[in-house]
Structures are given as C-alpha cells and as structure tokens.
Amino acid sequence: MTVERDEEQLDQLLQSARAAVTVPDTLVARVLADAARVQATMQAAPPPPRKGPGWLAEIRAALGGWPGLSGVTLAGVAGLALGIFAPDLVDGLSGGQIGVWTGDLGSLPEIGLLWEEGSDV
Amino acid sequence: MSDDAPTYAALRDGALMVLFANGDPGAARVLTARLLPRALSHAARVLGDRAEAEDIAQEAMLRLWRAAADWAQDGPAAPATWLYRVVANLCTDRLRKSGQSTLTDEADRHSDTRPSVEAQMIAGDRMAALDAALALLPERQRQAVVLRHIEGLSNPEIAMILDLGVEAVESLTARGKRALSAALSDKKEALGYDS
Numbered sequence: 096m097t098v099e100r101d102e103e104q105l106d107q108l109l110q111s112a113r114a115a116v117t118v119p120d121t122l123v124a125r126v127l128a129d130a131a132r133v134q135a136t137m138q139a140a141p142p143p144p145r146k147g148p149g150w151l152a153e154i155r156a157a158l159g160g161w162p163g164l165s166g167v168t169l170a171g172v173a174g175l176a177l178g179i180f181a182p183d184l185v186d187g188l189s190g191g192q193i194g195v196w197t198g199d200l201g202s203l204p205e206i207g208l209l210w211e212e213g214s215d216v
Numbered sequence: 217m218s219d220d221a222p223t224y225a226a227l228r229d230g231a232l233m234v235l236f237a238n239g240d241p242g243a244a245r246v247l248t249a250r251l252l253p254r255a256l257s258h259a260a261r262v263l264g265d266r267a268e269a270e271d272i273a274q275e276a277m278l279r280l281w282r283a284a285a286d287w288a289q290d291g292p293a294a295p296a297t298w299l300y301r302v303v304a305n306l307c308t309d310r311l312r313k314s315g316q317s318t319l320t321d322e323a324d325r326h327s328d329t330r331p332s333v334e335a336q337m338i339a340g341d342r343m344a345a346l347d348a349a350l351a352l353l354p355e356r357q358r359q360a361v362v363l364r365h366i367e368g369l370s371n372p373e374i375a376m377i378l379d380l381g382v383e384a385v386e387s388l389t390a391r392g393k394r395a396l397s398a399a400l401s402d403k404k405e406a407l408g409y410d411s
Contacts, residue, residue, distance in 0.1 A: 104404070105397050108342055109365040115343050116257035122270050126252055126277045130236070130244035133281040138239050 229295040230287065237284040244281070251296055252277060254367060255303050261362040262307045262355075264347045272310065276302040293376065300369070301377040304359050311355050349399035353392050360385055361392035 158164045177184065224232065224246040235243035255276050259269035279302050280295065287295075350358050356378065363374045364385075371389070375382045 101397055101401065105393065105400065106365070108346055108400075112261065112343060112346055112366045113257065113368065116253060116260055118253050118256055119270070122256070122274065123248060123252065125274050126248050127244060129274065129278045130248070130281050131241070133278070133284075134236065134239060134241070134244065137237060137285055 233280075233284045233287040233295055236281070237287060247280070247295070248277065251280070251299050254296060255299055258300060258303045258362060258367055259307055261347065261350055261366055262304075262358055263310060264351045268310060272303060272306045275306060297369075297373055297376060300363065300367070300373075301379075304363075304377055307359070308355060345400060345403055346396075349396050352399055353395055356380075357388045357392040357395070360388035361396065364389045365393065 155161065155164050158167055224242055227235070227246075229247060229250065232243040232247050236247065252273060255273040256269055259272040259276075260266055263269050263272065276299055280299055283298070293301075350361065353361065359378055360374055363369045363377060364371070369377070371382050371385045374380075374385045374389075378385065380388075
C-alpha cells in the first residue's frame with residue numbers, strides 16, 4: 096500500500112468520525128432547560144441603573160417643573176421691563192427707598208438717558 | 217418553531233445570540249441544533265468518554281447562554297469558535313484532573329515505543345480504533361487533530377481556539393496525523409481497509 100493510500104484511508108476515517116456523533120435527546124433537553132433557565136434570569140434581571148438627572152433638571156424640578164420655571168422667568172422679565180421703562184413707578188412703589196440707596200440717581204439713570212431723543216450720549 | 221424556521225435559518229449564530237438575550241425562545245433551539253453536535257463531537261473525540269463528553273458539552277452550552285447577555289453580534293469571535301474554545305479548555309481541565317494530560321510533544325516523538333492500540337480497539341470498529349489512536353496523542357496535538365481533521369476548522373480558527381500561533385497549529389496537526397497513521401497502520405485489515 097502506498098503512503099498516499101494510507102493517507103486517503105485515514106482521511107476517510109476522520110471524515111466518518113465527523114458524522115458519527117449523534118446527540119441524544121436527553122442531552123438536548125438538558126441544554127434547552129439550561130437555556131430557558133438562563134433566559135428567564137436575564138428577563139427577570141432589573142434594567143441597568145439609569146444615569147441621574149443633570150443639575151439643570153434638578154433646578155427645574157426644584158422650581159416646580161416647567162410651569163414653575165415659566166412663572167419665574169415671566170416674573171423676572173416683567174420686573175426688568177418695569178425697571179427699565181418705568182423706574183419712577185418702581186421708586187414710588189418702594190416709598191423712595193431706591194432713591195435713598197442710589198443717592199437720587201434713580202435705579203438706572205444712565206440707561207434712561209439713552210432713550211432721550213436727540214441725545215448725543 | 218416550524219413557522220419561524222426559515223427566518224432562523226437565514227440568521228447567523230451571532231444574531232441568534234442577540235435574539236436569545238432578548239428573550240426569543242426559538243433562538244436557543246436553533247443554536248442548540250447547530251452548535252451542540254459540534255461541542256459534543258469535539259469533546260467526545262478528545263476525551264474518549266461519551267458520558268464525560270456530554271457533561272462538557274452541556275457545560276459549554278450553559279456558558280454560551282450566560283455569555284449571550286454581553287454578546288457583541290459583530291464581535292471578533294463567532295459563537296462556534298467561542299464554544300470550541302470553551303470545550304477545549306474544559307477538556308484540558310478534565311484531562312489534567314484525571315492525569316491523562318501529562319504527555320508532552322517531546323514524548324510524542326517517541327510514540328512508536330508506546331503499546332499497540334490493538335489491545336484497546338474493538339475488532340472491526342473503526343471509531344473505537346480511531347478513539348484509541350487519538351488517546352495516544354498528547355492533549356494539545358489531539359485537540360488540533362480533532363479540530364482540523366474531524367471538525368473541519370481552518371488553522372487560523374484552531375489557533376484562536378487553542379491560543380496558539382498558526383505555525384504551531386500546522387506543526388501539531390501534521391505530527392498528529394502522522395502519529396495517527398502510524399498507530400493505525402498495523403490495524404488496516406482489522407478495520408476493513410485494503411492492506
């Protein structure tokens with residue numbers, strides 16, 4: 096017998112070994128039972144912890160959420176508008192206290208000058 | 217499962233792993249049908265013990281299920297390659313515990329002086345003769361021969377599984393096959409081959 100013939104027969108034997116293994120049903124059942132158990136554990140596991148809210152979200156929540164934040168913003172804008180366009184009214188409502196604090200310069204005297212027509216400022 | 221079989225059949229093993237992790241019960245059945253025979257065949261040929269091979273195959277599949285949660289579908293290793301590696305390591309551990317993994321490659325070079333496999337084989341049973349001859353090989357060489365010539369894997373795949381270089385795998389498989397041929401050469405008539 097030649098070496099090639101030996102080689103060929105060994106290859107045939109090895110190839111037949113590939114098909115020789117049959118999987119018993121009992122083993123399949125055991126493996127599938129393991130799979131079901133692991134899968135159930137995976138599904139029951141709690142989801143990974145979510146990242147906490149950022150600092151902006153915390154401030155928003157402290158102010159009552161978006162409605163609260165809108166109210167605070169609106170009040171701030173209104174106060175600023177009153178201060179710019181009717182500083183005397185604000186001074187009057189404060190009982191003249193603002194004039195005392197600012198040395199009768201008004202709350203925003205320089206800005207008020209900017210609105211005077213024809214001003215060179 | 218029969219209604220979904222065509223859908224599953226088109227999916228690669230990695231995609232089935234992701235489906236399994238997402239709770240799809242059919243994915244486990246398809247993966248078992250595809251991979252369990254390979255795991256069992258690999259373990260049976262390396263260990264030469266069917267009952268132990270079944271335990272190893274089950275344990276390897278269990279580890280596969282547990283790995284599904286973190287499985288990257290497009291990761292570097294295919295599930296089959298990953299499973300072969302687990303089986304190889306489990307077989308190595310089992311053989312070491314039983315004291316059957318003490319043979320070295322150096323010892324293999326003198327395998328001609330080992331006892332004949334004739335006493336170990338059942339006359340006319342080629343698979344028993346093959347298992348007996350495989351049992352004479354050093355553990356790493358046996359793993360490489362089984363993966364290359366029985367499981368049909370490529371040398372790069374075997375290198376990944378056994379954590380070796382490709383050249384080392386080529387050397388292991390070549391020497392292993394020569395040793396198998398030598399061990400079986402006197403048994404050709406008993407195995408029903410032309411002499």
